[in-house]
Amino acid sequence: MNISELTVRFGSFTAVDAVSLEVPEGSVTGLVGESGSGKSTLARAAAGLTPYRGTISGVTRGRVQMVFQDPYSSLNPRMSIGDAIAEGARVPRAQRPAEVGRLLELVSLPATYASKYPRELSGGQRQRVAIARALAAEPELLIADEITSALDVSVQGAVLNLIRDLRSELGLTMLFISHNLAVVRYVCDAVAVMHHGRLVESGPVEDVIGAPRHEYTRTLLDAVPRLARA
Structure with a gap:
């Protein structure tokens, strides 16, 4: 850039x-x-x-994707982690669950976290989710x-x-x-x-x-x- x-x-x-x-x-x-x-x-x-x-x-x-200082305010509290990451993924809809799992594992979180909500995670885990969401957009x-x-x-x-x-x-x-x-x-x-x-x-x-x-x-x-x- x-x-x-x-x-x-x-x-x-x-x-x-x-x-x-x-x-x-x-x-x-x-x-x-x-x-x-x-x-x-x-x-x-x-x-x-x-x-x-x-x-x-x-x-x-x-x-261009941006990861912000406060991960809690940048994540929709009513949206599951999986849905938040999948929202911007550049893959066909049918492939999104697998892509979400791959991205979660890429940031060292279990793929099972896709069903969780931001309030259930620690600050560090939420920031990892925010990074995964940004990476989903390639x-x-x-x-x-x-x-x-x-x-x-x-x-x-x-x-x-x-x-x-x-x-x-x-x-x-x-x-x-x-x-x-x-x-x-x-x-x-x-x-x-x-x-x-x-x-x-x-x-x-x-x-x-x-x-x-x-x-x-x-x-x-x-x-x-x-x-x-x-």
Whole structure:
């Protein structure tokens, strides 16, 4: 995916200001910044959920899927897990039950969970369901927006390991959004840093973390002591 001069305005407020960013095919690119930096707004624009000015190319319209921060609010509580996943599956209707089972197992959940409802699952399990639902649409780009932030610390690592495994197994192209550079370092190849709606630094993740050029990036690193010393 290539984003060129993307701008998002809400009235007189500019949330994203002429940002250009490339997410190479088969790679995971991190987008980091504190709350209010514009990273989630950029993601929603890339997914076609927010009007924008600029150009987005390299992905087919409708083939971008987004996994949100809060899996409970993104799942219909009256819809079974199986129905939620099957809703966007790109297979004939008769094949959907088998496809749902395959996708559940892909995210390390039993196929029998298809009959359960969101309220019956833990936060980590619901997020796995949200990932499976996004994968059902066979996306050209998967956007993960702070997908571990609403989870207990004890399950965050398991979800991040799942992302790494899926990337390796499926060759996913992903835009991974986080405020935590330690998380980005673990799952991403490259990273872009946003501050006040602008892109202030980008490059291979180890280069940006190892030798940050921008003061704001150094501030983010200081918030993760072990990374700052690495």
